[in-house]
Amino acid sequence: MSSFTLRRSVLYVSGANARALEKARTLPADCLLFDLEDAVAPEQKGLARDQLVAALRAGGYEPRERIVRVNGVGTEWMADDLAAIVAAAPDAICLPKVESPADVLRVAALLDEYGSQAAIWATIETPRAVAAAQAIALADPRVSALVMGTADLAKALGVPATPERQGLVFALSAVVLAARVAGVAVLDGVFMQLDDDAGLRRACEQGRALGFDGKTLIHPRQLEITNEVFAPDAAAIAEAERILAGWQKAVAAGKGVTVVDGRLVERLHAEEAERLLAIAEATASRAVSD
Numbered sequence: 001m002s003s004f005t006l007r008r009s010v011l012y013v014s015g016a017n018a019r020a021l022e023k024a025r026t027l028p029a030d031c032l033l034f035d036l037e038d039a040v041a042p043e044q045k046g047l048a049r050d051q052l053v054a055a056l057r058a059g060g061y062e063p064r065e066r067i068v069r070v071n072g073v074g075t076e077w078m079a080d081d082l083a084a085i086v087a088a089a090p091d092a093i094c095l096p097k098v099e100s101p102a103d104v105l106r107v108a109a110l111l112d113e114y115g116s117q118a119a120i121w122a123t124i125e126t127p128r129a130v131a132a133a134q135a136i137a138l139a140d141p142r143v144s145a146l147v148m149g150t151a152d153l154a155k156a157l158g159v160p161a162t163p164e165r166q167g168l169v170f171a172l173s174a175v176v177l178a179a180r181v182a183g184v185a186v187l188d189g190v191f192m193q194l195d196d197d198a199g200l201r202r203a204c205e206q207g208r209a210l211g212f213d214g215k216t217l218i219h220p221r222q223l224e225i226t227n228e229v230f231a232p233d234a235a236a237i238a239e240a241e242r243i244l245a246g247w248q249k250a251v252a253a254g255k256g257v258t259v260v261d262g263r264l265v266e267r268l269h270a271e272e273a274e275r276l277l278a279i280a281e282a283t284a285s286r287a288v289s290d
Contacts, residue, residue, distance in 0.1 A: 004282040005065065006030040007145070007185050008214040008230035009223050012069075014039035015052035024061065027220050028227060030286065031065040036081055037072065037096050045077050049084050056088035063286065067121055069094035073103045082107070086116035092144060094121040097152075099128045101139035108140040118142075125149025126156050130171045137182035146179045147216060148172065150189025161192075163199050165206065176211040188212040194219050204229035231283045232276050240273035240280075247273070 011029040013020050015036045024032050034056075040048045056066065068090045070081035082093065093116075095107050104122055111118055120142040124133055130153070137143055150168060151161070159167025172188070179186035188207035191200045204226050207215055214230050217223065232240070243260050247270035250258035258265050 004278040005185075006214075006279070006282045006286055007065070007187060008283075009226045010067075010147075010187055010214055010216045011220065011223065012039065012190070012216060012218055015048035015068075016040045016044045018051060021052065021055040023220070024064075028223055028286075029064055029217070029220075030214065030227070031067060032061055033067045033069055033094060033216065034090075035069045036077070036085075037069050045071070046080075049077075049081060053084050053088045056085075056090060065092070066090045067092040067094050069096055069123075072097045073106055079110070082110050083114065086111065086114045086118060089116075090118055092119040092121050094123060094147060096123045096149070097125060097129075098122040098136055099126055100132055101135050104136060104139040104143060108142050111142065119144040121145040121147050123147045123149045124175050125152040127153070127171075130174055133175045133178035134181050137178050137184050143182070143184055145185040145187060146175055147187045148175060148189035148212075151192065153189075163202060165203075169210070172207075172210050172212075180211070185213045186211070188215040190216050190218045191222065192218065194221065197225060200225050201229060227283075232280050236276060237280045240276045243269055243273040244277065 007030050009029045010031040010033050011024070011027065012033050012035050013024045015021070015034050016039065034052050036045065036048055036052065052068065068085045070085065070093055071077035072095065085093065093107065093111065095103060098104060104120060107120060120140065122136050122143055124130055124136070124146055125148070129136065133146060137146055153171060154161045154168060157167060157171070165172070176186050191203045193199055200222055204215055208230055215226050217226060239261070243265055246258050246260035247265055256266070
């Protein structure tokens with residue numbers, strides 16, 4: 001069993017939707033991002049919180065990573081969300097509308113106070129957050145992922161929400177860079193059109209090309225395409241195996257470089273091949289467990 005943490009597909013699940021909470025136990029999502037924020041009306045906040053805690057305690061979501069998006073810092077619900085949710089031992093707390101390291105540190109301090117081991121996922125969805133992304137990612141050792149909130153970011157930037165996302169490319173790349181500097185995962189924003197499979201595929205391919213580890217999703221029907229795009233295909237796996245075998249042979253012969261399939265291969269290429277094969281192994285293991 002691979003120890004690599006897959007985050008190809010991160011599905012939002014409303015804490016207010018009992019049917020969705022039940023169905024999520026059977027879906028081929030790598031991660032489940034249970035939502036107490038945008039997907040829950042103000043008058044349903046308490047009910048959704050209690051319902052989600054009961055569902056998490058009942059279990060059945062493994063091996064999927066379980067993340068809970070609480071209400072943001074400064075809202076009347078955030079402290080109560082954290083106090084209730086940590087008792088259900090989620091893998092991570094997702095904090096919306098993060099704009100500074102101070103937001104992260106406040107939540108980290110509360111998690112320490114509650115004795116929780118949960119990681120923190122920070123949502124980057126404003127221009128200020130993009131500008132501070134590296135500082136946010138490095139704010140506390142608990143931070144393990146940055147999550148793009150592209151709908152809110154596009155609105156704040158005043159750019160059209162086109163499928164090509166030209167107006168967001170700089171911000172997307174900046175957040176990927178920040179995540180790589182900090183050594184944390186980075187997840188692309190949602191694709192809102194549910195009846196456009198070709199568009200979803202293009203968005204996933206763009207996100208992967210920009211360096212994202214996976215994509216957040218709003219509906220189970222988006223899982224299959226997303227999982228496929230963010231996993232290496234058979235040709236890529238075979239190439240990685242050849243690169244790694246060639247590199248290992250070169251190292252055994254005392255060489256620092258080699259040629260595989262007409263391509264110069266150095267240590268960095270071997271390390272990338274190892275990463276890709278780890279993703280492939282984890283993908284195969286997840287397919288068996290699902």
